Amino acid sequence: MSPIRTRKISPRVAIIGTGFSGIAAAIALKKKGIEDFVIFERADGLGGTWRHNRYPGAEVDLESHIYSFSYERYDWTRTHAGWSELLGYLEHVAGKWGLYPHMRFNEAVNEVTWSDERRDYVVATSSGKDHGRFTSVISAVGFLNTPLVPPFVRDEHDFEGPICHTSEWVDGLDMTDKSIGVLGTGSSAVQVIAEAEKVGSEVKVFQIEPNWLLPKNAHDFTSLERKLNRFAPVYFWRRLKLYADYDMRQHFTGHAREDGRSNRNRRRASIEFLHRELADRPDLIELATPKFAFEGRRTVTSDTYYSSLKSPKVTLVPHAVKGLSRSGAIDENGDEHQLDMIVLATGFDAANYLGTYKVRGEGGVDLHESWNREPDAFLGMMVPGFPNFFIMFGPNTNAIPLVTFYEAQANFAAGSISRAAKKCATKVEVRRSAFLIYNDWLQSRLSRTVWAKTTSYFRGGTGKIISQWPFSASSYVLATKLLRRLVVKVS
Structure with missing residues (x-):
C-alpha cells in the first residue's frame, strides 16, 4: 500500500x-x-x-x-x-x-x-x-x-446622477424627493419601487416584460405571535407546515408543468390578484399581464407592487432603456426621461x-x-x-x-x-x-x-x-x- x-x-x-x-x-x-x-x-x-x-x-x-x-x-x-x-x-x-x-x-x-x-x-x-x-x-x-450591468452603464456616459445596482447599494444613498428610474420588474425591483414611491418625487419603472406575481401576505408578528413562536413546539410546527406545503407544491414537478395542479392553481390565483388589484386601471392590467408560461421565470411575490403602480407618482414605461443622457435615460422608443438617480434591478450573470x-x-x-x-x-x-x-x-x-x-x-x-x-x-x-x-x-x-x-x-x-x-x-x-x-x- x-x-x-x-x-x-x-x-x-x-x-x-x-x-x-x-x-x-x-x-x-x-x-x-x-x-x-x-x-x-x-x-x-x-x-x-x-x-x-x-x-x-x-x-x-x-x-x-x-x-x-x-x-x-x-x-x-x-x-x-x-x-x-x-x-x-x-x-x-x-x-x-x-x-x-x-x-x-x-x-x-x-x-x-x-x-x-x-x-x-x-x-x-x-x-x-x-x-x-x-x-x-x-x-x-x-x-x-x-451583477448584470447594462452596456450603456459600463460604457462612458454623461448621466450626472447616481447609478446603483441593487446588490451594490451605496450606504447613505437617499431616494427622498428624487426622480428615480428603476430598471427591471423582478423581485428586487418591486421592493425598491414600493420604497421609492413612498419617498421619491417621481418613479419611472422601465419594464422589458411583465412577470407573474402573487401576494406575499407579509406582516409583522403581533406580540402574541412572537410569544407563541418562542415556544419550541409551535415554532417547529409552523416550520413543518411551511415545509410540507412547499414539498407538495413541487411534488412530481407539479409547479413547473403547465398541466400540473399546483401550476394551474397558482396561475389562476395570480390572474385573480392582478385583476383585483388593478380593477380600476385596465391600462395597467394589459401592461402587467405576462405572455409566457406561469413559473417560466422566477415568480415575484409582493403585496405592494400593483398599488405602487397606481400611484400618481409612478409611471410604468413598457420599454427597456437603451442609453443615458446627461439628465436621464433614453428608452427604446427614443424618448428621454428626466431622472435624478437610476436603480439597476437587472439581475445577475x-x-x-x-x-x-x-x-x-x-x-x-x-x-x-x-x-x-x-x-x-x-x-x-x-x-x-x-x-x-x-x-x-x-x-x-x-x-x-x-x-x-x-x-x-x-x-x-x-x-x-x-x-x-x-x-x-x-x-x-x-x-x-x-x-x-x-x-x-x-x-x-x-x-x-x-x-x-x-x-x-x-x-x-x-x-x-x-x-x-x-x-x-x-x-x-x-x-x-x-x-x-x-x-x-x-x-
Whole structure:
C-alpha cells in the first residue's frame, strides 16, 4: 500500500463564503468533529447575500420560519424578514457555533488549485498570504453574485446622477424627493419601487416584460405571535407546515408543468390578484399581464407592487432603456426621461457559477473552461476531475426552501470529508459514469417543464436548464443520503 494511503489524514478544509450556505457548511463540519477549517470572505463581514443586498425594502421572499436553519430558532419580528434581521440571525448563529475565529474577512479568493502530486489544494487570495494547504474545499458563493450591468452603464456616459445596482447599494444613498428610474420588474425591483414611491418625487419603472406575481401576505408578528413562536413546539410546527406545503407544491414537478395542479392553481390565483388589484386601471392590467408560461421565470411575490403602480407618482414605461443622457435615460422608443438617480434591478450573470474565482483540478484543467458557461455537477455539488471540491447551491439546485438544500449539501460534503479521513483516503471524487447518467436523466425531466419553453436566467446559451431542481426538497435530501456512498468514491 502506498505511503499516501497509510498515513493518518487530518482534514483541513477551506470554505469560500460566509452566507447561509457557508455557515451551514461550517456547522456541518463541526458536527462531524472537524474543527480545522478556514472561511474566506471577500466582504468586511459575514452575511453574503444579506450583506450585499441592503437596498431599501430588501427582504426575503420565503417565510422566516422556513428561511432559517432547522436547528436554530430565532425570535423573528416578521413573517418575511428584512435584510438587517436576516444578517442579525446569521451573526447570532455564527457566534453561537463559534465560527468567527475561523473567518477571514476582506480576503477574496482568486484561485483554487489542486495538486496531483500532493492531493490537496492551494487557495490564493487577494492579500497574497500563504494560507497553507487544504485537503478539501467547499465553495459557498452561490450563483447570483455577479451583477448584470447594462452596456450603456459600463460604457462612458454623461448621466450626472447616481447609478446603483441593487446588490451594490451605496450606504447613505437617499431616494427622498428624487426622480428615480428603476430598471427591471423582478423581485428586487418591486421592493425598491414600493420604497421609492413612498419617498421619491417621481418613479419611472422601465419594464422589458411583465412577470407573474402573487401576494406575499407579509406582516409583522403581533406580540402574541412572537410569544407563541418562542415556544419550541409551535415554532417547529409552523416550520413543518411551511415545509410540507412547499414539498407538495413541487411534488412530481407539479409547479413547473403547465398541466400540473399546483401550476394551474397558482396561475389562476395570480390572474385573480392582478385583476383585483388593478380593477380600476385596465391600462395597467394589459401592461402587467405576462405572455409566457406561469413559473417560466422566477415568480415575484409582493403585496405592494400593483398599488405602487397606481400611484400618481409612478409611471410604468413598457420599454427597456437603451442609453443615458446627461439628465436621464433614453428608452427604446427614443424618448428621454428626466431622472435624478437610476436603480439597476437587472439581475445577475446566473450562468457564471463560481464566477468570482478560478478553479483548477486534475491536470490543471480549468473548471469554467470545461463548463463553457453551461455548468453541471452531480447533485449540483461534484464534478469529475475536481476531487475534494464541493459546491454549495451549485448547478440545478435552485429550488425552495433554499436553506433545506444548503443543509443537505453541507451534510453531504462534511460526511464525504469525514468518511475519507476515517479511511485514511486523500481523494473524494464522483464517478464519471454516475455524473453523466445523473445529468442526462435530470435534463430529460427538465425538458418537460415550462422552464424549457421560456427564455430566462434559468437557461444557458444553448437552452440547457442550468439552475433549476424540478422536484421537491425531500426528494433532493433523500438523494444526497442514498447516493453519497454509492457514487462518491474515496481513495
